[in-house]
Amino acid sequence: MRVQRRHMLAAGVAVAATAALAVGTGLGFADTAPTGQSVCSGSVTFSAEGGAPAATSDRFPVGTRLRVTNLDNGRATTVTVTGPSGSCVLLNVAAMDQIREPGRNVVRRNVVERLDGGAAQQPAPAPPGAGEVRPGAASPGATGPAPRSACTGSVTFFADGGAPTATSDRFPAGTRLRVTNLDNGRATTVTVTGPSGSCVLLNTAAMDQIREPGKNVVRRNTVEVLR
Template structure:
């Protein structure tokens, strides 16, 4: 009889534990939901450009609709790609405000979903098109004409930065940690040499210190650039 009681007691404990797990999962204590795969790997940052919520991209054509979700606060923004950049998705200021947490300029845990494509809005340049009415680095400005082509660059598209208090550095979705890169702003011939310190959603994403070494005053993007791999 003592042995039978012990078996019955053990079975009762197992049933109770299973019931508790089921209840906790139903209440959201256990994470059973699956997350859709993201079409853009790595962190997301923004270009500091004004305007309604929008994005630029080196992967999706103008007119593509994307949904960007911050997994740390479950806030989402639906944006349209309006031009090229050096990132899979680079939000503008208005879009970033919709999804970021206070004081944070990078969204490390995120999901980007492609919602579909649409016709390019009038006056918006296609990536690489070089039309004179392409959106510039400041509201109402146009991108300056290239002083010389960025031939042989290891990264294509505009370069931006993320806020980080550190010595000049960069992150990348293409080059491994430790890779040394030379980034040159062809509009002012200023150069910075940086080491890749981690992953991001861009071919090269400078930190604030590196950006200060090459950008022109008031501009948060370096559109006319070349990136060399020094290794």
């Protein structure tokens, strides 16, 4: 009788595990664990783009397929790169909704896998002096050509509080940057506090200083190095 009960208990556990796996997969959980080292470093965030799950990137060509896994909840999304951005991988709204925790706009613990082979191309470092403010250089709101930007692509943000700051995959902690939204002339001056997967990733306070109402991304921008 004890042997029979043990078999029944084991069978019940197996059924429950199978059901949990099926539910998890249906909700977008990864059906397999990440298989290798992440091809991107730092946090993953998103732009305000609509449509089917997709991503933009400063490291992968258009058409590249990526799988992004949130290690905090096991959920994953498979996306195709549709264009350039200022991040290693910048998800659109639909892709971010598949993997994020409720109320969070950034995925800190993640793995990004390239599904079609090949390695990521490291972004070219900013040329010496690129973006530095020199005497006579144009400032936000001034007429004349804007300084050459030290970053390319869109600027977005992560949901961190506190005073205006930024993270970066290109500038060391302590670097001071001025980010200008060319659509409205608004600018914010921030200090880099650590690494991320973007050339410049603003926190909430910094983004609020420059963004248009209801927009989570600044497409036309200039990033200047103030050191």
